[in-house]
Amino acid sequence: xxxxxxxxxxxxxFFFLTGILAVIILLGIFLMLLINGLQAFKDVKLLxxxxxxxxNPSAYGESSxxxxxxxxxxxxxxxxxxxxxxxxxxxxxxxxxxxANQRVxxxxxxxxxxxxxxxxxxxxxxxxxxxxxxxxxxxxLSSGLNALNGSILLAVMSLPTIISISEGAIRKIPKDFKIAxxxxxxxxxTTLIRVTIPAAFSGIIVSIMLGIGRAIGETMTVLMATGNxxxxxxxFFDSVSTMTAxxxxxxxxxxxGTTHYYALFAVGAVLFIVSLGVNLIAELVTAKYQxxxx
Amino acid sequence: xxxxxxxxxxxxxxxxxxxxxxxxARKGVNGTFIQxxxxxxxVNLVQRLAEEFMKEHQVYIAVTGGGSGTGIASLIxxxxxxxxSSRAMKDEEINLAKDNDVNPxxxxxxxxxxxxxxxxxxxxxxxxxxxxxxxxxxxxxxWEEVGGSDLEISMYGRQSNSGTYIYFxxxxxxxxxxxxxxxxxxxxxILEAVRRDKAGIGYVGIGYIIDDQGDVKSGINSLKIAxxxxxxxxxxxxxxxxxxxxxxxVRPLYQYTDGLPExxxxxxxxxxxxxxxxxxxxxxxxxxxxxxxxEMNEKLGIKGNxxxxx
Numbered sequence: 001x002x003x004x005x006x007x008x009x010x011x012x013x014f015f016f017l018t019g020i021l022a023v024i025i026l027l028g029i030f031l032m033l034l035i036n037g038l039q040a041f042k043d044v045k046l047l048x049x050x051x052x053x054x055x056n057p058s059a060y061g062e063s064s065x066x067x068x069x070x071x072x073x074x075x076x077x078x079x080x081x082x083x084x085x086x087x088x089x090x091x092x093x094x095x096x097x098x099x100a101n102q103r104v105x106x107x108x109x110x111x112x113x114x115x116x117x118x119x120x121x122x123x124x125x126x127x128x129x130x131x132x133x134x135x136x137x138x139x140x141l142s143s144g145l146n147a148l149n150g151s152i153l154l155a156v157m158s159l160p161t162i163i164s165i166s167e168g169a170i171r172k173i174p175k176d177f178k179i180a181x182x183x184x185x186x187x188x189x190t191t192l193i194r195v196t197i198p199a200a201f202s203g204i205i206v207s208i209m210l211g212i213g214r215a216i217g218e219t220m221t222v223l224m225a226t227g228n229x230x231x232x233x234x235x236f237f238d239s240v241s242t243m244t245a246x247x248x249x250x251x252x253x254x255x256x257g258t259t260h261y262y263a264l265f266a267v268g269a270v271l272f273i274v275s276l277g278v279n280l281i282a283e284l285v286t287a288k289y290q291x292x293x294x
Numbered sequence: 295x296x297x298x299x300x301x302x303x304x305x306x307x308x309x310x311x312x313x314x315x316x317x318x319a320r321k322g323v324n325g326t327f328i329q330x331x332x333x334x335x336x337v338n339l340v341q342r343l344a345e346e347f348m349k350e351h352q353v354y355i356a357v358t359g360g361g362s363g364t365g366i367a368s369l370i371x372x373x374x375x376x377x378x379s380s381r382a383m384k385d386e387e388i389n390l391a392k393d394n395d396v397n398p399x400x401x402x403x404x405x406x407x408x409x410x411x412x413x414x415x416x417x418x419x420x421x422x423x424x425x426x427x428x429x430x431x432x433x434x435x436x437w438e439e440v441g442g443s444d445l446e447i448s449m450y451g452r453q454s455n456s457g458t459y460i461y462f463x464x465x466x467x468x469x470x471x472x473x474x475x476x477x478x479x480x481x482x483x484i485l486e487a488v489r490r491d492k493a494g495i496g497y498v499g500i501g502y503i504i505d506d507q508g509d510v511k512s513g514i515n516s517l518k519i520a521x522x523x524x525x526x527x528x529x530x531x532x533x534x535x536x537x538x539x540x541x542x543x544v545r546p547l548y549q550y551t552d553g554l555p556e557x558x559x560x561x562x563x564x565x566x567x568x569x570x571x572x573x574x575x576x577x578x579x580x581x582x583x584x585x586x587x588x589e590m591n592e593k594l595g596i597k598g599n600x601x602x603x604x
Contacts, residue, residue: 133490229474
């Protein structure tokens with residue numbers, strides 16, 4: 001009896017610790033980014049950092065640390081990826097959940113699982129040798145290493161997330177909804193578009209938000225495929241350099257303790273806050289819609 | 295029994311750690327272990343030189359890359375015997391070293407020529423240094439302005455942590471890169487990108503554009519470079535142009551040591567500068583140290599022809 005109690009207590013403590021561990025790690029990472037990042041502002045003005053368009057820490061003349069171009073680049077590539085991945089992802093999810101028969105659905109699901117497992121460096125490689133030349137040919141550009149290339153690749157990478165979570169959400173809609181819709185004379189298409197998908201909206205939004213999170217944080221693929229030009233992009237055909245790519249390239253050899261070093265941490269902190277924001281929106285949407293339905 | 299064997303295992307592990315860590319520690323210039331770190335441009339070349347050297351000498355040499363900056367940082371932190379660097383140390387780095395009681399000595403072991411390459415369909419065959427600078431600074435945007443057709447120039451270069459990036463910026467651009475220059479991950483990526491881009495221009499080590507038969511690789515052209523409008527355009531494909539200094543974009547490849555090299559360290563560096571060492575340099579696609587740099591080395595008391603005496 002006593003032994004059982006101790007065992008139970010031990011299990012309780014163990015799970016409490018694992019639960020708390022994630023919080024500690026998260027806080028630790030954030031604090032580290034913040035403490036290091038803030039030191040950059042000893043030399044860089046806050047306004048210049050957030051609204052400067054020139055990022056050139058190892059300059060010939062005077063260094064500049066403006067992150068606006070790479071923030072715009074990151075959002076542009078992510079937005080493009082979502083414009084491709086959201087309609088495709090929701091369509092696929094609806095097909096698997098509602099239309100496909102059991103066997104086709106299972107096959108599709110496992111294939112999408114495999115898609116999720118492709119290493120990002122392989123996708124980046126495909127971007128260089130396949131997607132890039134294709135874009136260059138179709139749009140008659142001299143080079144296909146641009147934001148569009150990154151968007152297409154990131155769309156492929158965030159599809160598995162969007163599909164699997166959306167599909168789960170659509171599957172969870174109670175049968176009653178559909179039966180009621182059919183009873184009112186709606187056909188299968190109308191039911192899917194007007195009843196099932198709107199009912200699963202909160203889940204779909206969450207899937208999109210997680211897809212965005214995946215796309216914003218992706219490094220290797222964009223580093224390889226977007227051309228890495230730190231200029232402010234004007235269209236999807238311009239080469240861009242995202243926040244992640246800049247950190248990945250420059251962190252390796254930046255001298256410890258310099259303004260450049262701290263500025264990279266500051267960029268990391270911005271990235272962290274952005275992904276935190278995206279996750280928070282997902283949470284809020286879930287909370288709001290769940291609140292309304294009950 | 296089981297406990298005993300696990301005890302032995304732990305002891306063996308500890309022993310291994312001790313061996314590894316004492317192995318990593320610098321044994322000083324007279325040790326039989328030499329650690330070399332730094333430039334990715336030099337890593338293969340120095341590796342080949344070290345292999346040849348180790349065949350005849352009881353010395354173990356470990357060569358790793360990581361970039362010129364990494365090598366220099368290691369030298370400053372006394373974690374390497376030699377730092378390979380494809381650029382000269384900056385003043386601040388030298389000061390940092392002096393603060394750390396390290397006295398960096400520069401030795402030139404080979405020369406590396408940078409070729410400017412363009413897509414094979416481009417009609418432009420030569421440029422002046424000034425034009426190249428203007429293109430990469432973003433002041434010339436269209437091939438029309440330098441005798442080509444109406445095509446927007448698309449520029450390729452290395453990433454900012456590369457010694458080549460710094461060398462090209464300080465010696466050819468003499469200013470900042472245009473933000474439109476695409477920063478590529480490595481020399482072969484620049485080559486691949488220019489091969490695919492009919493408006494592309496890029497800078498790469500000459501060794502990279504020549505195939506096994508000694509011809510320029512397919513899909514690209516190597517530009518002839520003129521010092522200014524009145525000088526002749528010089529091709530980097532003739533080795534004597536590079537060695538004589540007629541071709542302008544040539545950089546020394548350095549090895550930095552802490553204080554003047556002694557013992558095995560000195561013997562290895564003398565081997566690199568000896569006729570046999572320089573033959574390997576040529577075989578690997580680089581150029582032998584020119585007489586001007588040889589003189590610079592000799593001023594330090596390092597004479598390649600003294601290798602045989604050791």
